[in-house]
Amino acid sequence: MSTAHPFAKAWCMMDLHIKNGVRWRLGLVCLVLLSFLHPANAQVRYSIPEELKIGSLVGNIAQDLGLDLTRLHSGRARIVTGENIQYTELKADKGTLIVNERIDREQLCGDATPCSFTFEILLENPMELHPVTIEVLDVNDNAPTFQTNHLEFEISESAALGSRFGLESADDKDVGQNGLQNYILTPNDNFVLKQHVNPDGSKYAEMVLQKSLDREENPHLSLKLLAVDGGNPQKSGTVLIDIKILDVNDNAPVFNQTIYKATVTENAPKGTHVITVNASDIDSGLNAQITYHFSKSKAGKADLFDIDETTGKIYVTKEIDFEKDKKIEFRVEAKDQGGLTDSSKVEIEVLDVNDNAPVITVMSFNSPVSENSPIGKTIGIVNVKDVDSGENGQMRCGIEGNVPFKIKSNVRNYYALTIDAELDRETVSEYNITLVCSDQGSPIFSSKKSFNLQLSDINDNAPVFLKNRFSAEVKENNSPGVSILTLCAKDFDENQNSRISYILEEKQIGGSPISEYISVNSESGVVHAVRSFDYEQIKEFVFVTRAQDGGSPPLSSNVTVKILIQDQNDNPPQVLYPVQTGGSMVAEMVPRSADVGYLVTKVVAVDVDSGQNAWLSYKLQKATDRALFEVGLQNGEIRTIRQVTDKDAVKQRLIVIVEDNGQPSRSATVMVNVAVADSFPEVLSEFTDFPHDKEYNDNLTFYLVLALAVVSFLFITCLVVIISVKIYRWRQSRILYHSGLPVIPYYPPRYSETLGTGTLPHVCNYEVCRTTDSRKSDIKVGRTGSQNMLIMDPSATGTMQRIQSEKSILDDLDSHLEVSSDILPFLFAVNANVHRFEDIIALLFFIKMVEFLKKKKNRPT
Numbered sequence: 001m002s003t004a005h006p007f008a009k010a011w012c013m014m015d016l017h018i019k020n021g022v023r024w025r026l027g028l029v030c031l032v033l034l035s036f037l038h039p040a041n042a043q044v045r046y047s048i049p050e051e052l053k054i055g056s057l058v059g060n061i062a063q064d065l066g067l068d069l070t071r072l073h074s075g076r077a078r079i080v081t082g083e084n085i086q087y088t089e090l091k092a093d094k095g096t097l098i099v100n101e102r103i104d105r106e107q108l109c110g111d112a113t114p115c116s117f118t119f120e121i122l123l124e125n126p127m128e129l130h131p132v133t134i135e136v137l138d139v140n141d142n143a144p145t146f147q148t149n150h151l152e153f154e155i156s157e158s159a160a161l162g163s164r165f166g167l168e169s170a171d172d173k174d175v176g177q178n179g180l181q182n183y184i185l186t187p188n189d190n191f192v193l194k195q196h197v198n199p200d201g202s203k204y205a206e207m208v209l210q211k212s213l214d215r216e217e218n219p220h221l222s223l224k225l226l227a228v229d230g231g232n233p234q235k236s237g238t239v240l241i242d243i244k245i246l247d248v249n250d251n252a253p254v255f256n257q258t259i260y261k262a263t264v265t266e267n268a269p270k271g272t273h274v275i276t277v278n279a280s281d282i283d284s285g286l287n288a289q290i291t292y293h294f295s296k297s298k299a300g301k302a303d304l305f306d307i308d309e310t311t312g313k314i315y316v317t318k319e320i321d322f323e324k325d326k327k328i329e330f331r332v333e334a335k336d337q338g339g340l341t342d343s344s345k346v347e348i349e350v351l352d353v354n355d356n357a358p359v360i361t362v363m364s365f366n367s368p369v370s371e372n373s374p375i376g377k378t379i380g381i382v383n384v385k386d387v388d389s390g391e392n393g394q395m396r397c398g399i400e401g402n403v404p405f406k407i408k409s410n411v412r413n414y415y416a417l418t419i420d421a422e423l424d425r426e427t428v429s430e431y432n433i434t435l436v437c438s439d440q441g442s443p444i445f446s447s448k449k450s451f452n453l454q455l456s457d458i459n460d461n462a463p464v465f466l467k468n469r470f471s472a473e474v475k476e477n478n479s480p481g482v483s484i485l486t487l488c489a490k491d492f493d494e495n496q497n498s499r500i501s502y503i504l505e506e507k508q509i510g511g512s513p514i515s516e517y518i519s520v521n522s523e524s525g526v527v528h529a530v531r532s533f534d535y536e537q538i539k540e541f542v543f544v545t546r547a548q549d550g551g552s553p554p555l556s557s558n559v560t561v562k563i564l565i566q567d568q569n570d571n572p573p574q575v576l577y578p579v580q581t582g583g584s585m586v587a588e589m590v591p592r593s594a595d596v597g598y599l600v601t602k603v604v605a606v607d608v609d610s611g612q613n614a615w616l617s618y619k620l621q622k623a624t625d626r627a628l629f630e631v632g633l634q635n636g637e638i639r640t641i642r643q644v645t646d647k648d649a650v651k652q653r654l655i656v657i658v659e660d661n662g663q664p665s666r667s668a669t670v671m672v673n674v675a676v677a678d679s680f681p682e683v684l685s686e687f688t689d690f691p692h693d694k695e696y697n698d699n700l701t702f703y704l705v706l707a708l709a710v711v712s713f714l715f716i717t718c719l720v721v722i723i724s725v726k727i728y729r730w731r732q733s734r735i736l737y738h739s740g741l742p743v744i745p746y747y748p749p750r751y752s753e754t755l756g757t758g759t760l761p762h763v764c765n766y767e768v769c770r771t772t773d774s775r776k777s778d779i780k781v782g783r784t785g786s787q788n789m790l791i792m793d794p795s796a797t798g799t800m801q802r803i804q805s806e807k808s809i810l811d812d813l814d815s816h817l818e819v820s821s822d823i824l825p826f827l828f829a830v831n832a833n834v835h836r837f838e839d840i841i842a843l844l845f846f847i848k849m850v851e852f853l854k855k856k857k858n859r860p861t
Contacts, residue, residue, distance in 0.1 A: 001626055010123065017488060030514070035383070036381075043094075043133065044132045044133070045134075046132070046134050046135065047134075047135040047137055048103075048134060048551055049137045050104060050106075050136050050138065050139050050141070051135075051139055055380050057098055057100060058088055058096070058098060059096070059097050060096050063095065063097060066630060068094070069093065069094075069095050071123070071309070073093075075123030075128070076125075077121055078121075079121060080121075080122045083117070083119075086198045087099065087117065087134070088134065090121065090223065104135055104716045105136045105139070108136060109136070111173075111175060112555065113138075113175045114135055115135070116133050116134060117134055117136070118131060118133045119132055138175050139677055140232065140233070141174070141233025142172060142174045142235070143172070143235035144180045144228065144235070144237040146170050146225075147171075148239065149239055150167060150239070151239055151240065151241045152243075152244065153165055153243045153244065153247055154239065154243075155214070155246065156340075157213045157215040157246060158251055158732050159209055160210060162208060163207045163208070164258060165206060167205045167206060167207060170183070170227035170239075172227075174229060174231065175418060178230065178553055179229055180202075180228075181187075181228060181229050182195070182202055182227075183227055184227075184228065185205075185207070185223060185226075186226075189211050190210065190213060190221065191223065193206070193207060205225070214245070215245035220242070220245065221243035221245070221442055222241070223243065223579055224238055225238065247846065249280045249645070250334065251279040252340035252342070253279040253334035253336050254279060254281070254334075255278065255279040255343075255344035256279065256280065257278075257333075259276055259345045260347070261348075261349070262274050262346070262348050262349070263349045263359045264349075264350060265320075265350070265351040266323075266351065266352060266355070267319060267321075267633075268319075268320060268356065270317060270319075271315055271317075271547070272316040272697065273315055274316060276474050277307075279334030279342055279344070279484055281336050286338075289337065291309045292312045292334065293307070293332070302772065303318060304318050304328065305330075305348075307332065307792075312363075314332075314346070323356070323387045325350055326349075326350055326389065328347075329348075330345075331344065332346055342351070352388055352390055352393075354444075354445060355388055356391040356445065357439070357446065357447050358388070358395050358437040358438070358445065360382055360383075360447050360448075360449040361384075363382060363383055363414075364380060364382075365787040367451070367453045367454050369455060369456065370456050370458060371424060371457060371458055371460070372423075372458050372460065375421065377418060377419045379405075379418065380416070380417035381414060381415070381416055382449065384447075386445075388439060390443055392440065392441035394439060395439055396437070397415055397436070399434065399435060400435075400448075405418065405419060405420050406418055406420040407435060417433070417451070423455055426492035427496075428455070429454070430453060430454050431448065431454060431455075432451070434450045435449045435451070457493055457495065458765065459497040459551025459554075459555060460489055460493070461497075462524075462549070462555035462557045463489040463490065463547035463549055463556065464489060465487065466490065469561075470487060471563075471564065472484045472564070474564075474566065476532075476535040476536075476566065477532055477534070477570060478529055478532055478567060479529075480530060481529065482528065482800070484525050484529055485526075487502055487525035487527060487545055487547075487559065488525055489525070493551065497550065498549060498550075499548075500522065500547050502525045502546070503522065503547075504518070504519070504520045504545055504546075506543065507543050509538070510538065515530070517529070517533075518530055518563065524687040525545075525547075527561065527563075532740060535565045535566070535567040535568070536608045540562060540563060540564045540565060542560060542561065542563075543561055543563075545559055545561055546560070567609050567611055568613070568662075569613040569663065569665070569666060571608045571642070571666070572667060572668050573605045573607045573616055573658040573659070573660055574605060575670040576605060576606060577603065577760050577840060580670060587675040588601040588638075588672060588674045589677065590674055591676075592678055594640055594643075594644045594645065595640070596640060596641065596642055598640045598644075600629065600674055602636055602638065603618055603670055605618075605636065606681035607660050607666075609660065612660075613660055613662035614661075615739060616661075617658075618631045618633060618656055618658055619631060619656070620657075621635070621657040621669065622654070622655040623652070623653070623654045625648065626652070626700070627641070628642060628648060630640065632656075636656070638654065638672060651676075652673070653673055653674070654672040656669065656670050656671075658670065682722045
């Protein structure tokens, strides 16, 4: 919608010509009132005189609407009107309105005033509609006219002075000041002219006898009646009046009223008195006796009424129907005995009684209609009539109830039943439409007409799931084929449009299609498990299911389904440290000077279950000396609970049970060997049970010498290999440096917990005591996911530079030698006097040789 200039102006010029050839120009300035303007859609109003020449300027519509010429051109501005005749034309290149057809106000509006016509200026892109009203001003282009050019009267010479004779009224199609203003009668001695104004504003004239007539003196009179208007120049019309003087010696009867007016209601009973007419005769005797009769000119109306010849009373004789006769006019004659008569007009207005109800006739009605029918579509046409008049015949039609339909009148007495809002069969499948038409009478009469409208379905509703998201839980180790949940969707359409199929959307879970895990019944929507689930492998999975109807084209909607796997306590705890092997035994060393609360070792265990099924507790099930050690319930730390004495046995064996919190609970046991000693030889003597015979000693010496030789050989080999690798790496780094390629460093892998659960941390620290009286010389070995490094306390012998140089040797040696996990803790725990890295390597191979001998002799160490 466009916004017009706040004060749209219309300047109109009109030219008028006078008969004498003098030409003058009248300028009219027309300012559109503020009441015609709206904030979003301005209404422009112009005033122009009728009969303007074709091509005359009406106004600058572009300026008055606040539009530029570019907008008129781009919007393809044009005039839109529902009339067959287009009186104006839009000049889009100039933005002006000009006269396109001859405008005759009398032809356009008749007697109505003010006279105007309306049209709209339509623009596109975006669409705008600007109403324009053209008021047509009257021009005095019509003269008053009479229906006949000649009037004849026969008047008795005995007519009394003051007798009135009605004259024919003139008609002027102009209005206002240009309409009929005055009547002029040519001067004469016998008659004068009296002018009257009707209630509707029209004027009529009467001749009044002011001087007695004498037929013998002047048997014939010729007069002229002139009707003039108030225009400029003034125009007029004339009619000739011929008066014939009748020779009568006596006086005729005279009615006391020229017009008798009365009212009667329709359906009035017979004998109802309507009115009484009265005439008098100044004669006496028989000449003064008057009788009343209906004039023969209205003999047809005499059937409805009867008149008393003596009294002049008029009665109803037959039933009067307003729908046949709304106004009854007739003349009554008064006749004396001498044959002289006088007549008077009787006007009886029939009053309407509301005795007819509206009649509804169905012309057409369409059912069923599609639910996607557009607003404004006509579904039925009815004709409504009421033969009463006035308020009794004025009808109001409406629709009962709150239904999306309305009734509107397009043509007189014809009503169209149209759709007033969007229809939805899924909300309402049929409507019972009741049309009620009532008149405005008292009492009110009304009529009803009912219509049953059926709506036909279209596939306009996609299936809707009852939930935005479905979720279900299923315990692990379930049986394949078990039902997990049921998906449910509804479609508000009907028949084939509401038939729903459930389709599983393709998706990959762990490299496998979703169909290998679950299946969805296409008809019922039941979700079944295809396989048995393992919580430790997959904890949950999400997939999408589509519900599709059977319409054409089909509509569908998706829903996300989440399946949660519930954990069951189906895995016992797993002990990570200390590692239990069948061929060797690990011993934790405790110095005899250990204080109360001394940390001997820590039992590390994990449970691949989750929740409370993975909550672990540690208990000391059996021990050589229960009074010496205790196990932390939550952390699995083994500590001394009293001071270690010399009386305590060197070899201590503890059995620790690890339990989870599942129902039922599962457990695992681990055996921990503890050596209470201050030196490594003392530990070896206690934990080795070899026979001390000569053969065994000889074999042991042989194997020790052999082991020492192998260790020396391997040590030299490792040195050569390490130097070669260092030189190779140095050369490769130089080549990569000169080539400019990116260098990707290598980081050794770290331990990854099973499914991301467990109690073992990513960094494992080993704390080894080198002396029996101090904890300040600890060696901590930390292995992370990014590097392997041996870290020593500042009080330890050796330097960080030496340790870092020996780190690479240990890495290379680890790739050539297979060292069991139960040897390394024992290695760092038993020998407190090892200061050199080479001694550690030698001790490692020594222990491997001991294990070899143990396996050979099938004797435990």
